[in-house]
Amino acid sequence: MICEICGKEFGGRGTEVIIDGAQLTVCPNCAKFGTRVEIHKEERKLYPKKKKVKMPAKSDKEKFIIVPDYSKIIKNARENRKLSQKDLAFKINEKESVIHRLETESMSPSYTLAKKLEKALEIKIIDKISEVEIPKLDTDSKNLNIGDIIKIKKK
Ligand SMILES: [Zn+2]
Structure with missing residues (x-):
């Protein structure tokens, strides 16, 4: 053959x-x-x-940058609103542990998660996003x- x-x-x-x-x-x-x-x-x-x-040239992750001090921004915004980590988690439909990990910088948020946080806390943690559709x-x-x-x- x-x-x-x-x-x-x-x-x-x-x-x-x-x-x-x-x-x-x-x-x-x-x-x-x-x-x-x-x-x-x-x-x-x-x-x-x-x-x-x-095929996308870059992965989804590379399309945006989370600001370096996102942890502080999230924590400050949350505390200003007198929300517990649990309250915030509930607000954005995530687990409390997710908020904890974000605030301790042991996890950086995905784009979707960052967007939800921005909306819920009226903050800006996404630095840049490419205009290219994925x-x-x-x-x-x-x-x-x-x-x-x-x-x-x-x-
Ligand atoms: Zn062959």
Whole structure:
């Protein structure tokens, strides 16, 4: 058998996989790049033609910066409002331990959490956020990338 991905000859029957909507017979090494063919009649429905999905250049975390003294800001704002950690936690629908960890700097807030805190305490702890929309990742993006790799190899 000759692998349809890497072009190497190999022994055995080969593995039929779906990659980027195409069914290929590949060597065991390349089988991991695709989805194994199991039920032939369903494969087309499960793997429709690829959609254009742009991978985000940076992870969600890098899109914003939490101000360095967020702990103090949160604590001060909370105390000014005469809220206990528990009260604040309740207000933003989080666990009391989350507030505790934030105020002791043992945890930095996620963007969503920071936003909730900003709103609840009328503070500013998010320093900067990129204007770039973060595209939603779905399972297609994985297939798309593999497809693109194959196209490059075929050139
Ligand atoms: Zn191969």
